[in-house]
Amino acid sequence: MLQDDGVRNLQYDSDLRIAQQPRVEPALYQEQTVITSVPRSNQVRIPLPVSTVEFSSQVGQNRTCVPLTGLDILVDMPSVHIEQTFELNENLTSIASENRYTIRSPLREALFAATESSEAKHRMLWGSSRPFQMHLLDRTHQEALVLRKKFAMGLMCCQPRYLEVWVPPGDLLGRIVETFSVLSSEFTIQNANREIIYEVEGPNTIGCCMPKEAFFKLFTPGVRALKGSITRVWSKDVSQYTTNVYFADRELSAKTKALFIGAAFLLEYMYFQ
Template identity: 30%
Template sequence: EIHLFFSFANKYKIENSHGQKVYYAVEYTNFCTRNCCGAYRPFTMRIFDNVGQEVITLKRPLRCSSCCFPCCLQKIEIQAPPGVPIGFVSQTCHPCLPKFTVQNGNREEVLKIIGPFILCSCGADIDFEITSLDEQTVVGKISKHWSGFVRELLTDTDFFRIQFPLDLEVNMKAVMLGACFLIVSLFLLNLVSAGLSGIILQ
C-alpha cells in the first residue's frame, strides 16, 4: 500500500503504509501546456528517492481528449531506471467506464483497471479497481480519499492510496504507481483551475 499526497505545485510525497516517506515526485511541464491541454497535457514525472536520486521516470505523450478513437486513448510509459521501459498503462475504449490495461516491459497484458461510472467524491472515496485480465477478480485499487467536507473545500491537498498484492513483483508495483499518476491527472484533480490560477511547476 502506498499513499500519495498532492500539493498545488504538482509535487507529490509518497509514503508507505507506515507513514514513512519513500519517494517524492515532481511533474515537469510548462505553463502554456497546462492551460491549453488541462487534464490531457503531456508530462514527464520524475520520482526520486530520499537521497535525491531519480529512480523512476513516467512519460505521458500528448493525446486528444476523445476516447472513441484509438489514436486518442491516453497512455503512460514507466521507466526504471530512467530510460529503461518496464511497463505501460493504456486507456481502453469503453462507452461508460474509465478502463485501462496494464502491460509489462514486453507489452504483455498483466492487469486491468476499472473506474466507477460516476466520478464523484462527495462524502466517499473514489475507487478504481485493479483486476485480473478477465476482470473477474479484484486484486487491489487506486483511490482518492475523501478527507471531509471542510478540508476538501478549504485546502489544496489531496490524498490518494494504491493497494496491490504483496506478492506483486517490484517492477509491476512501479507500473501501478505510474497508473495512479495517469488516473489522478485525468480524473481526480481540477487541473484547469490550477493552470488558470497561474501555478508554475518548479
C-alpha cells in the same frame, strides 16, 4: 533525467530534505600525485540508508529484503499514499504550475518525492491533458522512476491516453492505456512488450462525471483475480484528497507495484486535476 534546476526547485517535505551534493570539476594534476580515494562513476547509484526505510511490525509484517536503492523500497509495502503539494502562487493566480507530490508508506513515512516536468504553454492550452514527465526521487535524491505521458485527445478522437513507466537509466517497465467503455472508466496495464498483464476498472459512471471520491479495482484479465485497488478519498489528517494504492497480493514484485503507482497518476490527471 531530471535537470539540475528541476532538482533545485523540488519542494521536499521535512522527511525528504536532503542536502544537494556540490558539483566538483575534474582536477588535472601537473606532477605525480598519490590518489587516496577512487572517484565514483555517475552511473553508480548511492545505496539507500536502511535506517530511512525501516518497516515497523505495526503493519503486521516484517521486511523480506533489505531495500538499498530505488524500487527496493516497494518490495514489502502493502500500500502507498500519494499526497499533492499545493502552491500558494497557483491558488492565488489560477495559473497552472508543475505539480508536486509526496508518496508515503502506511506509517506516513515519505518514500518518494514526485515532481512534474512540463512546458508552460502545454499547461495553459491542454490543462490536465497535457504531456509531462513525472520524476520520482528516493531519499538519496536519485531517480527511482520516471512516468511519461504524451499528448492525446482521448478515445473519442481515436487517441487513447496512456502513461509509460520507466526505470532509470532507460528501462521501460510498461504502459497504462485507456480502453473504450461507455459507462465506466477502464484501462489496461501492459508490460514492455505491450502484453496485457492487468486491467483497471473504475466506477460505473461517465468519465466526465467522475465523483471526487472514487474506487478502482486492479485485477488479472480472464480470471479477474483482484491484485490491488486505487482509491481517492478525503483525508482528515492532511485536509485534502489523497490517492491510495493498495496491493492485495503480497507476492507482487516492486516493478508491478510501480506500474500500479503509474496507473494512479494517470487517473489523477485524467479525472481529478
